[in-house]
Amino acid sequence: MLWEELTVFEKSLLLGTLLGDGTIARTKSKTVPRKGLQYLEHFSVKQMEYREWKLSIAPRIFEGIKIRSTGTSAELFSRRDELFTWLWTQCYENREKRIPIHLLKDCTHPVFLLALYLDDGSLSLTKSKRSKLNQIIITPHIYLYLQAFYPDELEVLSEFIYRTFHHQFVLSRRSDGHFYTLRIQKTEEAIRFLNEFSPYAYAIPSMRKKLDWDYRLQLERDQHPDMTVIASKAKNDYTTEEIEFIIQAKQNGMTDAAISQHLNRTYWSVVYKWQDIKKNHLKENEFVYVY
Known part of the structure; x- marks a missing residue:
């Protein structure tokens, strides 16, 4: 099967899940098997329903699900195909998974x-x-x-x-x-x-x-x-300008109480927002806001 033969839905599902939990398995041999490479996705049996859904909506991509001997984990797998051999070359660089930017345009579903x-x-x-x-x-x-x-x-x-x-x-x-x-x-x-x-x-x-x-x-x-x-x-969300003000105010030593008064917000709202900013917006040891 070729990438061009897939529908937009199939391309979108395959690339989305490949960037997520999926992987393309390779053998230890330096040569590619004659039938091509294979898609594999390991998961806990607690998430069986989700993988069964994937299998049901994309039977041309996925072939089946195999439960491991432990009974606690399983894997969603495809047949070996030239499609996955080609996708390996598009999605992996030095065995490290990368985002194939050039394929995103095909995944609009x-x-x-x-x-x-x-x-x-x-x-x-x-x-x-x-x-x-x-x-x-x-x-x-x-x-x-x-x-x-x-x-x-x-x-x-x-x-x-x-x-x-x-x-x-x-x-x-x-x-x-x-x-x-x-x-x-x-x-x-x-x-x-x-x-x-x-x-x-x-x-x-x-x-x-x-x-x-x-x-x-x-x-x-x-x-x-x-x-x-x-x-x-939603109206209580902090604007970009307010976030930038809090960062600058903290750099200048302004207290949470003073910041809350300036922004006309509650004291605890500012406390929680500053915790969120430190966790999600600032680089470690640097006061840099990442847009």
Whole structure:
């Protein structure tokens, strides 16, 4: 099979999951098997439903699932094919997986972004309490843990995602891999992302916690029956100008109380935001804001 013979849906799913949990297996032999190389994806059996879904929607790409002897893990696999031999040359450099920038233009179906998210992404929640009002405010954050790739690759990927799917991801600092991953910065963007992909929760119920924002919010309410659990409002998101002001103010020694008064925000809001800025926006030992 050739890349050109795949549909846009198949290309999008294959490249999205290849950049995520998938890999192209090579034998120890220096020569390529006559039948070509093979796609493999190792996973916990707890995520079996998701891999069965992949197998069902792309039978021309994936051939089956094999449970390992331990019974706790399995692998989604393809047949050996020249397609994967070719993809190895496009996606690997010195045996290191890279983003094939030139192939992104062929992957315009949203399943590309869905596969990236379900393979290597997470829905992370920030929780803040308002004791006097007996409230818990939940703020969603969408991450794509792609720190195995270089920052310049992630920048291009981020631009492609925004241009093609209209979701804005920015670089976020990490301490492992190549030190950066991607995240959606704004609350309304994160909720819009989840709302767009929530219909897939019906096809993959085990992924509902990761896809259905209303369902996830209800789970949080069930866990705190004695409190009012609400989603943070988009209008409370910090603007780029406010973030830059906080960084500059901290450099100048301004207190959290003074910053909150200047920005007309609550003291604890500024405290939490500064923690977020240090974790996700500043390089270690440097006050540099990464856009």
